[in-house]
Amino acid sequence: MTMKDRPLIALFIFMLVFVLTLPLWINLLTLSKGRDIAAPELDLGGDAKLCVESTEFMKAHHMELLNQWRDSVVRNSNRIYINSQGKRFSMSLQNTCMECHQDKEGFCDRCHNYVGVTPKCWDCHIEPKFSIKEHPRETH
Amino acid sequence: MDESRRRFLKIIGLSTLGLSGTAVVEAFAADKADRYLSYEQAFAGKKWAMVIDLSKAAQACDGCRNCIDACHRIHNVPDMDLPKNEVKWIWKDNFEHAFPAQTHHYLEQNYQGRPSIVLCNHCDNPPCVRVCPTKATFKRADGIVAMDYHRCIGCRYCMSACPYGSRSLNWRDPREFLNETNKEFPTRTRGVVEKCNFCVERLAQGLMPACVAACKEGVLSFGDLNDPASDVSALLSKHHTIRRKPHLGTQPRIYYIV
Numbered sequence: 001m002t003m004k005d006r007p008l009i010a011l012f013i014f015m016l017v018f019v020l021t022l023p024l025w026i027n028l029l030t031l032s033k034g035r036d037i038a039a040p041e042l043d044l045g046g047d048a049k050l051c052v053e054s055t056e057f058m059k060a061h062h063m064e065l066l067n068q069w070r071d072s073v074v075r076n077s078n079r080i081y082i083n084s085q086g087k088r089f090s091m092s093l094q095n096t097c098m099e100c101h102q103d104k105e106g107f108c109d110r111c112h113n114y115v116g117v118t119p120k121c122w123d124c125h126i127e128p129k130f131s132i133k134e135h136p137r138e139t140h
Numbered sequence: 141m142d143e144s145r146r147r148f149l150k151i152i153g154l155s156t157l158g159l160s161g162t163a164v165v166e167a168f169a170a171d172k173a174d175r176y177l178s179y180e181q182a183f184a185g186k187k188w189a190m191v192i193d194l195s196k197a198a199q200a201c202d203g204c205r206n207c208i209d210a211c212h213r214i215h216n217v218p219d220m221d222l223p224k225n226e227v228k229w230i231w232k233d234n235f236e237h238a239f240p241a242q243t244h245h246y247l248e249q250n251y252q253g254r255p256s257i258v259l260c261n262h263c264d265n266p267p268c269v270r271v272c273p274t275k276a277t278f279k280r281a282d283g284i285v286a287m288d289y290h291r292c293i294g295c296r297y298c299m300s301a302c303p304y305g306s307r308s309l310n311w312r313d314p315r316e317f318l319n320e321t322n323k324e325f326p327t328r329t330r331g332v333v334e335k336c337n338f339c340v341e342r343l344a345q346g347l348m349p350a351c352v353a354a355c356k357e358g359v360l361s362f363g364d365l366n367d368p369a370s371d372v373s374a375l376l377s378k379h380h381t382i383r384r385k386p387h388l389g390t391q392p393r394i395y396y397i398v
Contacts, residue, residue: 077340
């Protein structure tokens with residue numbers, strides 16, 4: 001390496017770093033556009049007010065909680081969940097969760113579509129028969 | 141040089157301590173309360189088993205499908221159109237097929253073609269569990285060979301390993317072949333192996349397995365082998381019983397009175 005090559009090397013290092021961080025720059029430039037997409041408004045399909053845990057917890061951790069429920073029920077045959085308030089729930093996606101979250105399309109799908117995830121829960125678990133006519137959605 | 145190496149080692153040592161420290165703190169801070177319980181009314185057997193009375197089967201099982209229908213209805217077992225796609229948890233075969241080792245040319249007339257109810261044997265030494273690469277199938281503490289369908293990758297090793305043909309693969313989407321579904325129990329999906337679960341979901345609620353509850357002729361009995369007062373223990377002590385393919389060493393837990 002001679003002193004003469006230094007600017008050239010610096011240039012290529014800069015270019016490499018730029019190319020590698022390109023997604024960040026693109027994201028930064030299009031951020032304002034992304035923010036135009038409003039967060040989805042969810043419909044429960046019923047008038048239940050309380051979930052097994054707080055809304056904030058469920059929003060962030062329902063998938064982990066469901067995995068723990070699955071392991072507890074299938075592997076350890078413990079089917080009762082005691083929540084942070086000491087209330088008891090039968091651990092079942094199909095029989096407990098969907099009892100209140102009747103409107104799968106209006107609740108589960110709407111948020112999953114928004115964040116671009118496709119959980120496979122309903123390949124096997126049966127979603128409730130929900131009629132929009134009987135329970136008109138409040139928000140859209 | 142030595143000074144900087146000393147410093148370096150000190151820093152590394154302290155950082156390692158710091159990292160493990162958080163794990164220790166987390167372990168102590170973890171919620172120790174028991175948040176997962178079983179139902180109070182759950183049957184707590186130590187060694188579940190079934191006794192099937194083949195001496196009654198000649199009359200009782202002829203043309204009767206009560207146990208099969210009850211099981212397949214509550215577990216959403218599909219009725220496939222082609223035999224090669226067949227999915228079954230409990231079914232009927234004749235004596236010669238169920239007990240090939242007990243069969244010979246001079247088998248008693250009345251045992252030839254006798255209907256025999258067969259299902260997963262919930263073996264004490266289950267070969268399906270040994271071969272499962274994902275531990276999707278496993279033996280519970282109470283002896284039930286259970287499946288975690290979430291984990292099944294459909295490799296069918298268990299089907300090859302099971303000497304009783306108790307396992308079926310969903311070659312097709314089972315929902316296309318279900319006229320009505322039990323909303324309290326899931327279906328399976330394409331590419332997943334399934335089999336009898338000894339009604340773990342009913343035992344958890346203190347109910348007998350669906351097939352036993354549905355049998356009005358008393359052909360099927362279910363209970364805890366570790367309980368000398370249970371139905372199965374009483375039947376086993378009174379009658380001579382056989383099991384399917386015992387020479388394979390799988391220790392099946394379905395006993396047949398002949």
